[in-house]
Amino acid sequence: MAGRTVVSLEGDSFLINGRLTYAGRWWRGQRLAGLLMNARLVQGIFDDLNPETRSRWDYPDGPWDPERNTQEFLAAMPAWRAHGLLGFTINLQGGSPTGYAAEQPWVNSAFTPEGALREEYLQRLARILERADELGMAPILGLLYFGQEPRLQGEGAVHRAVTEATDWLLAGGYRHVLVEIANEVDVSVYRHDLVKPHRCHELIRLVQERSAGRVDSPAGRLLVSASMSGNALPPGNLMEAGDFVLLHGNGVEAPERIREMVALCRAMPEYRGQPVLFNEDDHFAFDQPDNNMVAAVQSRAGWGLFDWRLPGEGWDEGYQCPPVNWGISSARKRGFFGLLKEITGERGRRSGERRIGR
Numbered sequence: 001m002a003g004r005t006v007v008s009l010e011g012d013s014f015l016i017n018g019r020l021t022y023a024g025r026w027w028r029g030q031r032l033a034g035l036l037m038n039a040r041l042v043q044g045i046f047d048d049l050n051p052e053t054r055s056r057w058d059y060p061d062g063p064w065d066p067e068r069n070t071q072e073f074l075a076a077m078p079a080w081r082a083h084g085l086l087g088f089t090i091n092l093q094g095g096s097p098t099g100y101a102a103e104q105p106w107v108n109s110a111f112t113p114e115g116a117l118r119e120e121y122l123q124r125l126a127r128i129l130e131r132a133d134e135l136g137m138a139p140i141l142g143l144l145y146f147g148q149e150p151r152l153q154g155e156g157a158v159h160r161a162v163t164e165a166t167d168w169l170l171a172g173g174y175r176h177v178l179v180e181i182a183n184e185v186d187v188s189v190y191r192h193d194l195v196k197p198h199r200c201h202e203l204i205r206l207v208q209e210r211s212a213g214r215v216d217s218p219a220g221r222l223l224v225s226a227s228m229s230g231n232a233l234p235p236g237n238l239m240e241a242g243d244f245v246l247l248h249g250n251g252v253e254a255p256e257r258i259r260e261m262v263a264l265c266r267a268m269p270e271y272r273g274q275p276v277l278f279n280e281d282d283h284f285a286f287d288q289p290d291n292n293m294v295a296a297v298q299s300r301a302g303w304g305l306f307d308w309r310l311p312g313e314g315w316d317e318g319y320q321c322p323p324v325n326w327g328i329s330s331a332r333k334r335g336f337f338g339l340l341k342e343i344t345g346e347r348g349r350r351s352g353e354r355r356i357g358r
Contacts, residue, residue, distance in 0.1 A: 003133035005176035008218040011322070012275050012300065013038045013290040014086075016136055016176070021086055032076065037340055038087030038304035039080070040280050042095040042145075042183075044073040045109075045124040048324050049107040052294030056189060057097065057322040060315055064323065070124040074131050076326035081135045082108070082187065083328075083337040089279050089304065090128060090163060091142035092121065092181065093149065095273030097322050099308030104147035105231065113153045115160030117168060126172065133176050140246075140279055144182035150191040155312050158192050159206070166207050166222065175217045179207055180246060180279070184229040197234075198228050201241035208243075213256075219243075227279065233261060239270040249281030255295035286335035293336075297343060305336045 015021065025032035046053040055065040070105035080088070110121035114232025121335045123340035124322050125141075143165050144158070150338040154159050160182065169177060181203045182195050193199050211221040218299045225242035226233050230250025239245065245265055252258055262276055278296050281303060285291040309318030316329040328337050 003130070003173060004177060005056050007138040007178060007223065008175045009223060009275060009285050011273050014275055015137065016086065016138060017023060022299040023306060024342050025344060027297065031143045032297070032344060033299065034275065036087045036275065036277050037084060037344060038089065038140065038277065038279055038302060039085060040095070040304055040306040041088040041319050042091040042142065043320065043322055043324055044090045044098065044099065044128050045110070046094050046108055047123050050105060053106040059323045066124065069322065070112050070127060072326045075128060077135060079328060081283065083136060083341040085340060086283060087138050087140055087302070088311065089140040089142055089180065091145050093145035093184065095145055095149070095320060096147055097316070097320070099320050101147070102113050107151070107353060109148045109151060113150060113151055113157065114162065115152055115157035117164050126171040129172070129174055129177060136216050138176050138178060140178045142180040142183050144195055146187040146189050148183070149195060150189065152192065154248060155169045155192050155194050158194050160201050163205055166210050169222060170214050175215055178244070179222050179224040181224065181226040183206070183227055184248065185226050186228050186232055188244045197238060200238040204241040231257070233264055234270065236270040239265070239268050242274065246275040247278045248278065249278050249283060249292045250342055252283065253294050258292050258295035259299045262296070262301045266336065277304065280292055280306045282306040282308065286339045293339060307332060307336070
């Protein structure tokens with residue numbers, strides 16, 4: 001049964017239920033309507049199927065528990081939404097649970113090596129998507145991640161994984177979910193050419209075409225893209241195929257480079273006026289007048305926090321590293337959500353942005 005929340009696009013803007021996101025909002029003279037402010041919260045359905053590494057994720061007060069992790073994620077969602085968060089990235093293969101890692105021996109994947117879906121992951125994911133639907137949020141569902149994609153046994157398994165994930169979304173009637181085929185497709189450790197930049201557009205087209213006419217939304221199908229690594233711009237084939245543009249700010253020390261990245265994307269001949277957003281950036285400085293988040297907003301691009309637990313920090317820190325405290329539990333998290341609330345909650349000079357679409 002179709003849910004209550006529908007995400008759609010109109011030009012460079014996101015709409016939820018036919019209304020521009022942050023309609024009527026202005027901040028420092030910048031119009032917010034149509035942006036998708038988000039956070040990288042990819043471990044909401046995390047588990048580790050490798051018994052040799054599973055204990056690494058134990059809680060301070062007990063053993064690792066994927067059910068507890070999802071329950072606490074669900075409990076935190078209303079507070080995120082109350083601070084203005086409309087989107088979050090959650091991945092079927094997670095992300096590095098140590099923030100950054102040269103090797104990833106843990107096994108965290110909603111896919112078997114043959115590309116079939118694992119039901120226990122889907123049950124956790126369904127609860128998160130349904131809560132997002134109730135809250136009027138638009139999750140970005142990542143399908144593949146370079147730390148786990150090499151476990152898929154051949155290109156056929158990749159094709160099956162993407163196909164089965166698409167069919168699962170369609171069967172669930174999810175109209176509020178954006179799809180990210182793969183996280184940082186230009187990372188060299190991806191095993192299969194089908195996922196890499198020169199061919200990933202084939203998977204974007206697969207989801208678009210397989211879902212065509214099967215989603216009760218203005219587009220009539222799922223909206224799809226893929227991301228590049230930090231400080232990189234998408235090649236022309238991905239820009240042309242994607243419904244929206246996903247950028248990463250990792251490695252971008254100067255906010256001016258964030259502005260430049262957005263401008264360069266919009267200057268590409270393949271750019272068709274799609275929305276632009278960063279859905280991963282590990283830079284903070286939220287108390288400064290200029291930072292990567294501010295630079296993105298001033299460039300009419302959404303921005304997403306990537307908050308990982310730095311060496312020596314306690315479990316209250318970081319949203320990337322299990323066991324996660326999903327609350328707004330640290331100074332860094334409070335800095336992000338405080339600035340987010342200021343940016344998205346302040347009403348400026350205008351109001352009553354027009355409704356577009358259905």
